[in-house]
Amino acid sequence: PSLSVTRPDTVPWPISFGFGRKATPTEIARLDIDIRPDGKGLPAGEGKSAAGKVIFAAKCAACHGVGGIGGPNGSLVSTNEASPKRREKTIGNYWPYATTVFDYIRRAMPFSEPGSLTNAEVYNLTAYLLNANGIITEKTIVNAQTLPKVVMPAQKLFVPDDRKGGPEIK
Amino acid sequence: PSLSVTRPDTVPWPISFGFGRKATPTEIARLDIDIRPDGKGLPAGEGKSAAGKVIFAAKCAACHGVGGIGGPNGSLVSTNEASPKRREKTIGNYWPYATTVFDYIRRAMPFSEPGSLTNAEVYNLTAYLLNANGIITEKTIVNAQTLPKVVMPAQKLFVPDDRKGGPEIK
Amino acid sequence: AVALVQTASGKTIQEGISVTELLPDDPTKRVGPLPGEVGTRSAFEKLVKKPSEISSRSPLQDFYGVITPSDLHFERHHAGVPAIDPAKHELLIHGMVDKPMVFTVADLKRFPSVSRIAFLECSGNFRMSKETLTPQDICGLTSQSEWTGVKLSTLFREVNVQPKASWFLAEGSDAAIMTRSIPIKKGWDDAIIAYAQNGEALRPEQGYPVRLFLPGWEGNTSVKWLRRLELSDQPFMTREETSKYTEPVKDGKFRQFSFDIDARSIITFPSYPKTVEKGWIEIRGLAWSGRGKIVQVDVSTDAGRTWVPATLQDPVLDKAHTAFRHLWQWNGEATEILSRVTDETGYRQPTLKQLTDARGNESGYHFNPITAWQIKPDGTVLFKPETT
Amino acid sequence: AVALVQTASGKTIQEGISVTELLPDDPTKRVGPLPGEVGTRSAFEKLVKKPSEISSRSPLQDFYGVITPSDLHFERHHAGVPAIDPAKHELLIHGMVDKPMVFTVADLKRFPSVSRIAFLECSGNFRMSKETLTPQDICGLTSQSEWTGVKLSTLFREVNVQPKASWFLAEGSDAAIMTRSIPIKKGWDDAIIAYAQNGEALRPEQGYPVRLFLPGWEGNTSVKWLRRLELSDQPFMTREETSKYTEPVKDGKFRQFSFDIDARSIITFPSYPKTVEKGWIEIRGLAWSGRGKIVQVDVSTDAGRTWVPATLQDPVLDKAHTAFRHLWQWNGEATEILSRVTDETGYRQPTLKQLTDARGNESGYHFNPITAWQIKPDGTVLFKPETT
Ligand code: HEC
Ligand code: HEC
Ligand SMILES: [Ca+2]
Ligand SMILES: [Ca+2]
Ligand SMILES: [Ca+2]
Ligand SMILES: [Ca+2]
Ligand SMILES: [Ca+2]
Ligand SMILES: [Ca+2]
Numbered sequence A, B: 001p002s003l004s005v006t007r008p009d010t011v012p013w014p015i016s017f018g019f020g021r022k023a024t025p026t027e028i029a030r031l032d033i034d035i036r037p038d039g040k041g042l043p044a045g046e047g048k049s050a051a052g053k054v055i056f057a058a059k060c061a062a063c064h065g066v067g068g069i070g071g072p073n074g075s076l077v078s079t080n081e082a083s084p085k086r087r088e089k090t091i092g093n094y095w096p097y098a099t100t101v102f103d104y105i106r107r108a109m110p111f112s113e114p115g116s117l118t119n120a121e122v123y124n125l126t127a128y129l130l131n132a133n134g135i136i137t138e139k140t141i142v143n144a145q146t147l148p149k150v151v152m153p154a155q156k157l158f159v160p161d162d163r164k165g166g167p168e169i170k
Numbered sequence C, D: 001a002v003a004l005v006q007t008a009s010g011k012t013i014q015e016g017i018s019v020t021e022l023l024p025d026d027p028t029k030r031v032g033p034l035p036g037e038v039g040t041r042s043a044f045e046k047l048v049k050k051p052s053e054i055s056s057r058s059p060l061q062d063f064y065g066v067i068t069p070s071d072l073h074f075e076r077h078h079a080g081v082p083a084i085d086p087a088k089h090e091l092l093i094h095g096m097v098d099k100p101m102v103f104t105v106a107d108l109k110r111f112p113s114v115s116r117i118a119f120l121e122c123s124g125n126f127r128m129s130k131e132t133l134t135p136q137d138i139c140g141l142t143s144q145s146e147w148t149g150v151k152l153s154t155l156f157r158e159v160n161v162q163p164k165a166s167w168f169l170a171e172g173s174d175a176a177i178m179t180r181s182i183p184i185k186k187g188w189d190d191a192i193i194a195y196a197q198n199g200e201a202l203r204p205e206q207g208y209p210v211r212l213f214l215p216g217w218e219g220n221t222s223v224k225w226l227r228r229l230e231l232s233d234q235p236f237m238t239r240e241e242t243s244k245y246t247e248p249v250k251d252g253k254f255r256q257f258s259f260d261i262d263a264r265s266i267i268t269f270p271s272y273p274k275t276v277e278k279g280w281i282e283i284r285g286l287a288w289s290g291r292g293k294i295v296q297v298d299v300s301t302d303a304g305r306t307w308v309p310a311t312l313q314d315p316v317l318d319k320a321h322t323a324f325r326h327l328w329q330w331n332g333e334a335t336e337i338l339s340r341v342t343d344e345t346g347y348r349q350p351t352l353k354q355l356t357d358a359r360g361n362e363s364g365y366h367f368n369p370i371t372a373w374q375i376k377p378d379g380t381v382l383f384k385p386e387t388t
């Protein structure tokens, strides 16, 4: 592009500035750890509740309570509280997508050793927490095919924000 | 004033906010150390060049040179440099008002012990520096009456800024 | 050479003095520290954020003007502040793009840049437990900076975002590997990949060396320590946009993806724990909206019965904390003072009752009620927990 | 309770790391320091002013946007930085007033307040000795802050300034007891008695606890550590307005009371010691005028033969550093790049030759020539000492 311009707003914007470098498939794969609700991103492998229960007791219960209830960093498993107002938000009553369980545990837990779990451990823990919340059976094998199909109890509770500015208080 | 207003720009501005306190003549006098060109502010007392010379050698020459010439913090006394371009700016060739000498020495010198000089010392130093610059005689008594009458060689060189913005480069 | 008198000790006094230690009676008689490399804060100014385990609140009541000193910008993070070498940090953009690319911090700084003064507020910024709350306690999770970076739209063009991409994931490199899904429109509109704040590099607590900055949106979406953007045709439903940052609304439902910060204002002076005297008082505060400029702030000095427009400090900027002031003559009687902002969309800051009526709940994210301060006859100022 | 993992060590890393010390390879695997009371600057950012015995220059080439971090604001003082207890500091206003008064710092803060973003520049802000000068070396004695305080006109009304008063003396409480005479019109116009800077109290180096701030005027007149104002019907002819801060003009004369800062601009990127690569370069700089707003900055990339208007960053504020940018595709050949500002009075920044022609001198206060940078074929950038 030539620079024979006199107004800054007519400066020709280049197709490409040419800064940065192309990402290789390998380096994308190394960082591309997210899991979408449709299961995109889930790795190979699988998990079961029984195995997850053991891992949970060892690595999670200190912060989230025995069986995922009542720990110092919050319950992950629902109980049947009388008043819905006082009810603690858990995977069972507040998480709209099962894939989020895998995604979040793998990226951020255990809090003090993030990134230390194997994919198999995360699958097992996911199975355990879904089962403890009464969402899947003890036998269900959790893997890239089954996890996205799990319908979470809370999914129907979520609505998108429809406010658009303007006087309405909502 | 009432506050029954609806536009902020019509908020009644009070005659006085009532913050702060009246200054007493004593506290004004304690801080009112400036000297105007007309001599307003000069204290009682007087000084002579000979006495100033002794004080200068003891308290000033280390920084401003023997006889006020050539010290590490700049000359105060003019020499006759051939080229006016290289000429060091001194009391003799660049100070438009004699009262400034008294005012400045009293408020700021000696650099490492500011505020340590008596009025008499400052009068003597003023007399010395004016005499060393060939502006007053060795005999001249410097005091509140005589100092404002001293006409400084540089006074005629100063012109006020007359630029008013606009395209002119000046 | 100037004699360096008392430089070191003067510096020590300036930096380390205790309030009880004696200063020189007359500072005009002692040469102070000479010019230095980095300035100091006076030891007499005790400015601190209020940390909890998960956040740290800005001392709004101690601020003047609208710029938040960078070291007092509120903090909210989910696994601490990572220590990052900027020479090794990179931003990957991939997914629904023609040219997946990696940019170093140096690369990002070469692109056309933009600066803007804007607030950043956590959407969980409301507390009202008791009367002895300061503005910092009530809503100290908002701060304002001049942010500089490259427009995300510039990078979108560089990688050729595909027409079908409708969302993107922003991912941090903290120990929480924070992630949020953002509608692509915001990326084209005014999103910034920011590397600077108030004239200098981002502070570590604010995302050093590079963060996403989404003007006017809830703070959590402006992902710090940004390492990756993935373009997608759907949201990723991360934990932070499902289990967190969603709020109860009517009929047992929960609102998701409520990004805009609703217009809000607060009187920061007088406020608890300050006391006031009878006579003229300049009521001062901050007002802002995530939806654009604010257009008016009304102040009431009679507990909400009548309202008077306050003076706004120029310039009133888009999505920015704006200072307001109102001159008031207090007659010494008990009263309540309140502020209420209206933004350019016509939205007027609601009362707590309006909010709870509308949402059927008394708390949650995006709570922005009118805040009232009680003025007692003895000049004490207390927060009024319920403004309904 | 969240487990506080590695807080202290993480904090130590953040604050005290040496560039050679090893950071965690992957910050996502280590919980960092949790929210704190006061933020930090990354140890990777080495931002320092350049001190001489009498001043300290702001690193303009390292800044982004227009706000100068307060601890990097340039310093110029004549006897060091005094250490002042704000509880003991007072401002006396006397002379040609009906009610001579004393105001504590707390009193000053009670008056109606005002904030504005404006630059402060020392009028002795020009150097051009050699090619290896940075923007900091050439003109680092200018900085910008958001200043907050009470309008001097408000105090003038409070003390009832007498109609015949035409000047006032401003006096500091540093060891130089700095004094300047100011025409009273400036006091009524836009002078501020400032107590805050960039959101917090003034820094000690900038006049803590209270200073005069005269928008657009040579820095020395904005007397720091202000203790006294005396109203008068004539100037006091202090040393700083006679022996100093006067400049040679034609016919062997010297100009006195030249207060306004003339319009000026400088390209801060690319500049020495940075190097550039062939291809797209965003030329960046600052432009300002003490006489009002700037209206245009022209950039030349062909050594001054042709000029193109640069983009100005909004908002363009009165008497404020304004960021400008110009996108340029460098073909790799040697050239020179320059910037030239025009302000709202129609004044266009002169060349060094225009200045020396007009004044008959090659130096002095208020030197604001167009600054050129040489771009060498290898990408080296050097200052061009003579731009005539
Ligand atoms: C040292 C304490 C600790 C340990 C051990 C720990 N967690 Fe956590 N966990 C936390 C904290 C703290 C949070 C909240 C983090 C935040 O604020 O973002 C959390 C959040 C979670 C959440 C999200 C809860 C919600 O409703 O949003 C899940 C799920 C979770 N942890 C699972 C696990 C699992 C599985 C393990 C073991 C592999 C584990 N945690 C071990 C402290 C811990
Ligand atoms: C320790 C060094 C030192 C000593 C001792 C000292 N001075 Fe100074 N003097 C300086 C410095 C440094 C300056 C410049 C101050 C500034 O930058 O504002 C100066 C400036 C001056 C000036 C102004 C010069 C000009 O042209 O503007 C005068 C007059 C002066 N001194 C007089 C004195 C006298 C009289 C004494 C002794 C009573 C004295 N000085 C002792 C260091 C010193
Ligand atoms: Ca992905
Ligand atoms: Ca006087
Ligand atoms: Ca493209
Ligand atoms: Ca939300
Ligand atoms: Ca009056
Ligand atoms: Ca001047």
Ligand SMILES: [Co+2]
Pocket (backbone or CB within 6 Å): C076, C220
């Ligand atoms: Co958050």
Ligand SMILES: [Co+2]
Pocket (backbone or CB within 6 Å): D076, D077, D220
């Ligand atoms: Co000066």
